[in-house]
Amino acid sequence: MQSLTFRLLEVFQSIVDNGSITAASTALSLSQPTVSLQLKKLSSVVGMPLFVQTYGQLTLTEAGEAVYQCAQEVLGSQSRLESQIQALQGVEVGILKLAVVTTAKYVIPPILSPFCKHHPNIDVRFTVGNRATIIDRLQHNCDDIYIFSQPPKDETLQCTPFMQNRLVVIAPQDYDGPDNCNLQTLCKYKFLLREFGSGTRRAVQEYCDDKGITFNNPMIIESNEAIRLAVTSGLGLAILSEHTLAQTPKDGVKILNVTDFPLVNHWQAVTVKHRQISLAAQAFRRALLNVE
Numbered sequence: 001m002q003s004l005t006f007r008l009l010e011v012f013q014s015i016v017d018n019g020s021i022t023a024a025s026t027a028l029s030l031s032q033p034t035v036s037l038q039l040k041k042l043s044s045v046v047g048m049p050l051f052v053q054t055y056g057q058l059t060l061t062e063a064g065e066a067v068y069q070c071a072q073e074v075l076g077s078q079s080r081l082e083s084q085i086q087a088l089q090g091v092e093v094g095i096l097k098l099a100v101v102t103t104a105k106y107v108i109p110p111i112l113s114p115f116c117k118h119h120p121n122i123d124v125r126f127t128v129g130n131r132a133t134i135i136d137r138l139q140h141n142c143d144d145i146y147i148f149s150q151p152p153k154d155e156t157l158q159c160t161p162f163m164q165n166r167l168v169v170i171a172p173q174d175y176d177g178p179d180n181c182n183l184q185t186l187c188k189y190k191f192l193l194r195e196f197g198s199g200t201r202r203a204v205q206e207y208c209d210d211k212g213i214t215f216n217n218p219m220i221i222e223s224n225e226a227i228r229l230a231v232t233s234g235l236g237l238a239i240l241s242e243h244t245l246a247q248t249p250k251d252g253v254k255i256l257n258v259t260d261f262p263l264v265n266h267w268q269a270v271t272v273k274h275r276q277i278s279l280a281a282q283a284f285r286r287a288l289l290n291v292e
């Protein structure tokens with residue numbers, strides 16, 4: 001293990017994060033033979049295979065998982081040290097890795113824009129995915145801050161609420177059915193719902209379970225934009241975050257007055273308690289808390 005170097009860990013982490021030796025070579029501006037050689041050297045240092053190939057895809061072995069965790073911790077500590085030293089020198093730099101669920105892509109850019117202008121030397125890596133994807137990244141410790149409306153329940157996580165997320169019931173502009181009513185009254189209409197597992201769907205499902213409400217033959221659509229367009233086309237009603245409507249054209253839909261709605265929860269910035277986050281991440285978390 002004395003032969004283990006930062007470079008070997010950096011190359012290995014890039015292979016895992018990018019999914020292949022080819023993609024890692026592009027990301028690192030290295031030749032594929034060089035990346036392959038570094039991987040072979042690291043496997044030799046560890047004394048065990050780090051990947052197995054399944055249907056043409058690389059999958060981490062248990063040893064590979066351990067080395068990947070080590071790479072994240074070591075390279076993360078190196079990056080934090082670099083940022084701290086540069087901060088002491090009066091130079092504000094660093095990397096900020098953000099991973100957000102799909103609905104939060106409407107929320108974070110307006111906050112991120114002034115942050116980047118105020119901190120021009122911070123390199124921001126911004127990932128958007130469905131809830132399952134972001135939870136997977138969280139479990140693999142890929143990022144500094146994760147944005148959820150419904151964070152996983154885990155005592156190892158620190159969840160910091162920073163902005164309201166209001167869910168509203170929407171209908172086509174020419175809808176002439178019941179309004180100023182409860183949700184149960186609307187259940188005879190087709191509802192267009194997000195997939196099981198999404199934060200919006202979980203919040204709606206919890207409300208419906210509490211009220212004993214069941215939707216009649218709902219249509220599942222895995223995109224906020226597709227749901228809004230489907231509602232505009234007259235396919236049915238839907239429950240979406242106001243943020244989705246605020247950042248897209250409202251023509252073609254209207255918000256209904258439904259008892260208990262908007263359903264209100266909060267966006268939350270999630271970090272791992274045992275992982276010390278970078279100065280850049282600390283600065284962005286402060287920016288989130290200052291949002292009015």
